[in-house]
Amino acid sequence: MNFNIYDFTGFVNSIKQWLNSVFPPAVADITGFVIIGICFLTFITLLGLSLVYIERKVCAFFQQRLGPMRVGFWGTAQTVADIIKLIFKEPLIAKGSDKFLFNLAAFIVIVAPFMAIAAVPFAKGLHVLDFDIGLFFITAVSSIGVTGILLAGWSSNNKYSLIGAMRSGAQIVSYELSVVLSLLTIIVLTGSLQLSAIIESQRDGWWIFKGNIPAIIAFFIFIIASTAESNRGPFDMAEAESELTAGFHTEYSGIKFAYFFLAEYINLFIIAAVGATVFFGGWMPLHIGNFEFFNKIMDFIPPIIWFFGKIAALIFLIMWFKWTFPRLRIDQLLTLEWKYLLPINLVNLLMMSVVALNGWHF
Amino acid sequence: MINEEANTAVENKPETQEYFINMGPQHPSTHGVLRLMLTLDGEIIKKVEPHLGFIHRSIEKMCEKDSYQQIVHLTDRMDYLSCHMNNEAVCLCVEQGLQLEIPERVKVIRTIISELTRLSSHQLWWGVMGMDLGAITTFLYGFRDREMITDIFEETCGARLTMNYNVPGGLMFDIHPNFQKRTKDFITYFKKKLPEYDDLLSNNVIFTERTKGIGMLSKEDAISYGVTGPSGRASGFSCDVRKHFPYSAYDRVDFREIIYTEGDCYARYRARIDEMHESMKIIEQLIDNIPEGDYKAKTKAVIKLPEGEYYQRVETARGELGVYVVSDNKKSPYRLKFRSPGFSNLSALNIMAKGDKIADLVATMSTLDLVIPDIDR
Amino acid sequence: MGLKKYISDIFYGVKSLITGMKVTGHYFVRPKEIITQQYPENRESLKMFDRFRGEVVLIHDENNMHKCTGCSACELACPNGSIEIISDKVIDPETGKSTKVIDKFVYHLSMCTFCNLCILSCPTDAIKMAQNFEHSVFDRSELTKVLNKPGSKIMPGIR
Structure with missing residues (x-):
């Protein structure tokens, strides 16, 4: 084993070699898949639990409260206790609902972020799927989740759920456009959709700094649109607890409800990961051009810490939105997208193309 | 259903169906057990039908067997957020019937506590308004500031919500020695915090978009439906009982009747925020000038109102509360009727919400500041 | 534009x-x-205001004497019937007159609305509002309390 916190390539390769030396090739591949699967399952579970806890604490501190304090030290085991409670709750199915779709919806919602997370580059070499269309894959796969939301609303036999699902459909279809266009603005500079290539292109500085004003505008559009796409914050029209009780997951209980809940937080993580990768250089430490001494110091911090630090900062920003702003109305939400974000985005893309063609970026 | 839609699409004849939805009795934004039957076309509201009676406790009937002292504490349970004004209304009505001369001290203290109650009610409303629109943080901030007022109440009146501080003829106890200091502390504190309310909600672009031009109520409708209080004044209906029929110490204080003419949700919102400023102004004028004297006029142990009819109105945090007593010279009234502000305000909900979306209904209901026990009694 | x-x-x-x-x-x-108060932990430092109305108590002094004459003014004043005075007639051995003595001062906490009218009506100031607010019990019959302690007597000179 050659374990190196700065570069996982050797570590991953040594595991691969070891597997190949012990098992025949086919079995080795399958064992590899299973190990990766288990790693991701554990990671996602821990991620969900910790994000729920973090959200509660962050929200509490915004609201001058303490948040969960009873279970464990500073309430750290609270989410574990909640999950145990949810597992033991009765999975109710409403009368007259379409049972098959009702159960399927919860799985679709959770499967989408599971698939997307595979393409997220965690650190150098710690990257499961490095497609040449990695960014496209993430944006495409993560929007499968809306199918689950639509199905959940449709199959629940509840008018509130249906309204919530329809709102969610309209919302995600619109905001998908802005997310992709804002990412495209940076792709103009990188010239590649491959996530590792995008990160590599930020070796001498992150795009948010290098990419001039259009990059900053693109980042803000990205953060707004992706918050909307994940049904969070001021854009939680699909849930809108003061209007639609709980929106599309009104009828869900127990572990199926937990799936929706978990999916929301993994989506949050994926959004932050994409944002961090494209705008803030993923696991790439903060480098300033050819300023060697500074770059050396920054390189000293392991990439995985850079990556999770950036994600934490973005997640905090999204939580800050959620716990400050009132919710928009559905037509205002669409107005915001079609009348403000989309035109700005298109102009911004044009500006970025001009910048890229003239080489005005750094 | 899917096939039907497909067929209509082919025939290019979009056919929509109106549907009903039950909002409540258990719903997060009805603030209690109010049932609204909505007729919807998509998300557009065609009709709102409020159904009442889920928390009817027949307070008016109970009053008919209670003595006048006992009636007072029942009114705490109507509009619990402006309990002091409710108590005051009954006490003023009884005092009017007995033609009692009330000590000046009582009048001033009643006015101060009324305004504190109004402040605390509006603070809670502000928090809940934000929460209805999805900004949950405002709820906690509203309660944080309200906590200081409830502490004042607890120290002086002995309870935080259902205070029952009034008795016919005066007050239950004298004010606590700390009352003036605490109230002044609160005013200085809240003067600093009130701009925060504006920063967080009033000037927020999402909030103004959500409330401006929503839930329109014209002056004519406000008058014909009897919408009073800040909701009525936001439609340009000058209906402040404190100005037009001054009671207690309101005739000697200087304050502005908040009138907006827009009649939309934002005007109702602004009316309440401005009323908080006015309430603080009233308290500041009175808090250092509480005259010495008794805290209670002498009354008989058994109060009997002379035969006749008596009506007294006060301005609660929600609007005009009327108490109508018919007495037959017994120790309890022959008939007692409350004209509660919430009931009249709710009756205008249909014309306000018609044509708006579900989300707007929530905002409209929130700006009406409904307290369901006040509507049902 | x-x-x-x-x-x-x-x-x-x-x-x-x-x-x-x-x-x-x-x-x-x-x-x-942060304004959160962690309630069971801060029990020691949590002090209610003197006037806080938690429950009705009958004041007993150190000799187990109270001031209640059993006049049932509080019972009449109570709007909810949460006070019941069960009194006896006893012959005073010294004067030979028959006097009223409380047997049981029954207080239904579950019906009480803490309106303070009983305290105001008491001619001898025998009862007061205590500041205890932790009223939850597992059986609601525990909420019906007998306020006079066993063996307690009326203070001399009250009547």
Whole structure:
């Protein structure tokens, strides 16, 4: 084993070699898949639990409260206790609902972020799927989740759920456009959709700094649109607890409800990961051009810490939105997208193309 | 259903169906057990039908067997957020019937506590308004500031919500020695915090978009439906009982009747925020000038109102509360009727919400500041 | 004109949003201003105000004497019937007169609305409001209390 916190390539390769030396090739591949699967399952579970806890604490501190304090030290085991409670709750199915779709919806919602997370580059070499269309894959796969939301609303036999699902459909279809266009603005500079290539292109500085004003505008559009796409914050029209009780997951209980809940937080993580990768250089430490001494110091911090630090900062920003702003109305939400974000985005893309063609970026 | 839609699409004849939805009795934004039957076309509201009676406790009937002292504490349970004004209304009505001369001290203290109650009610409303629109943080901030007022109440009146501080003829106890200091502390504190309310909600672009031009109520409708209080004044209906029929110490204080003419949700919102400023102004004028004297006029142990009819109105945090007593010279009234502000305000909900979306209904209901026990009694 | 308004709308909108975020951010970085009180932990330091109305108690002095004459003024004053005075007639051995003595001062806490009318009506100030607010019990029959302690007597000189 050659374990190196700065570069996982050797570590991953040594595991691969070891597997190949012990098992025949086919079995080795399958064992590899299973190990990766288990790693991701554990990671996602821990991620969900910790994000729920973090959200509660962050929200509490915004609201001058303490948040969960009873279970464990500073309430750290609270989410574990909640999950145990949810597992033991009765999975109710409403009368007259379409049972098959009702159960399927919860799985679709959770499967989408599971698939997307595979393409997220965690650190150098710690990257499961490095497609040449990695960014496209993430944006495409993560929007499968809306199918689950639509199905959940449709199959629940509840008018509130249906309204919530329809709102969610309209919302995600619109905001998908802005997310992709804002990412495209940076792709103009990188010239590649491959996530590792995008990160590599930020070796001498992150795009948010290098990419001039259009990059900053693109980042803000990205953060707004992706918050909307994940049904969070001021854009939680699909849930809108003061209007639609709980929106599309009104009828869900127990572990199926937990799936929706978990999916929301993994989506949050994926959004932050994409944002961090494209705008803030993923696991790439903060480098300033050819300023060697500074770059050396920054390189000293392991990439995985850079990556999770950036994600934490973005997640905090999204939580800050959620716990400050009132919710928009559905037509205002669409107005915001079609009348403000989309035109700005298109102009911004044009500006970025001009910048890229003239080489005005750094 | 899917096939039907497909067929209509082919025939290019979009056919929509109106549907009903039950909002409540258990719903997060009805603030209690109010049932609204909505007729919807998509998300557009065609009709709102409020159904009442889920928390009817027949307070008016109970009053008919209670003595006048006992009636007072029942009114705490109507509009619990402006309990002091409710108590005051009954006490003023009884005092009017007995033609009692009330000590000046009582009048001033009643006015101060009324305004504190109004402040605390509006603070809670502000928090809940934000929460209805999805900004949950405002709820906690509203309660944080309200906590200081409830502490004042607890120290002086002995309870935080259902205070029952009034008795016919005066007050239950004298004010606590700390009352003036605490109230002044609160005013200085809240003067600093009130701009925060504006920063967080009033000037927020999402909030103004959500409330401006929503839930329109014209002056004519406000008058014909009897919408009073800040909701009525936001439609340009000058209906402040404190100005037009001054009671207690309101005739000697200087304050502005908040009138907006827009009649939309934002005007109702602004009316309440401005009323908080006015309430603080009233308290500041009175808090250092509480005259010495008794805290209670002498009354008989058994109060009997002379035969006749008596009506007294006060301005609660929600609007005009009327108490109508018919007495037959017994120790309890022959008939007692409350004209509660919430009931009249709710009756205008249909014309306000018609044509708006579900989300707007929530905002409209929130700006009406409904307290369901006040509507049902 | 249209474009100018469009841009200024965006500008003021963003500005108002940032103002809002400043308020919440202000409190986020000041954990000292947290207002939460952790209730069972702060029981020792939690002191209710003197006038807080928690429950009705019959005042007993150190000799197990109370001031209640059994006049049932409080029973009449109570709007909810939460006080029941069960009294006996006993012959005073010294004077030979028959006097009223309370046998049981029954107080239904579950029916009480803490309106304070009984305290006001008491001619001898025998009862008062205590500040205890932890009333939850597992059996509601425990909420019916007998306020006079066993063997307690009326104070001399009250009647």
